[in-house]
Amino acid sequence: MKIAITGGIGSGKTTVRNLIAQMGYTVFDADTVARSLSNDPAYVKKVLATFPTAATAAGEIDRKALASIVFQNEDALRRLNAIAHPIVMQRILLQMQEAENAGNTPVFAEIPLLFEGEYENLFDGVFVVKRSLSARIAATRDRDGLSEEEVLARMKNQIDYSKKDLSAYTIIENDGDLFTLFRRLAEELEKIH
Numbered sequence: 001m002k003i004a005i006t007g008g009i010g011s012g013k014t015t016v017r018n019l020i021a022q023m024g025y026t027v028f029d030a031d032t033v034a035r036s037l038s039n040d041p042a043y044v045k046k047v048l049a050t051f052p053t054a055a056t057a058a059g060e061i062d063r064k065a066l067a068s069i070v071f072q073n074e075d076a077l078r079r080l081n082a083i084a085h086p087i088v089m090q091r092i093l094l095q096m097q098e099a100e101n102a103g104n105t106p107v108f109a110e111i112p113l114l115f116e117g118e119y120e121n122l123f124d125g126v127f128v129v130k131r132s133l134s135a136r137i138a139a140t141r142d143r144d145g146l147s148e149e150e151v152l153a154r155m156k157n158q159i160d161y162s163k164k165d166l167s168a169y170t171i172i173e174n175d176g177d178l179f180t181l182f183r184r185l186a187e188e189l190e191k192i193h
């Protein structure tokens, strides 16, 4: 059984993934896979053909330059995602399948843009981490040293979770301390077995 963990910026996806890993489950992370793409020559070639100003002198991807391009321009972000996401999803599903074949189930993957990419049906289940907007803004601002405006700009690239019908998914409310979150996760995982 493959389960995706998703939610808005600063909702607590990584925290949930880490707690699930501490409980002994196998977990993966789309961002980690995405970072490893810079070693994939086909990916690098496509990205630099689309964003020539994001190249280093050595012909590699300058990740900071690329991030500043795509966070200022919605269309640029869409084009980068269209290159990266299908490769990331393919790799992560393969990793999950290998873990399952080795006898691990359920297996989990943190997929920040699951709904935006319409990848939800590739998984047997989805955990959606929900947290108040004010807590998400404060946590992201403090963690990444961003201004509130910068956090809000990044949120514009994600769906509005308050407007999405999430009734088909498992909601993980992150509105308490870490112990409360751990307890809620343990309850949900109990239902899976």
Ligand code: ATP
Residues within 6 Å of the ligand: 007, 008, 009, 010, 011, 012, 013, 014, 015, 016, 112, 139, 140, 143, 174, 175, 176, 177, 178, 181
């Ligand atoms: P992003 O999408 O930006 O990567 P995320 O959804 O993965 O964010 P986390 O990184 O898990 O969110 O959480 C954001 C911040 O809030 C982190 O600094 C984390 O330690 C903190 N945090 C999350 N949940 C809790 C909680 N229940 N109690 C205290 N701190 C929390």
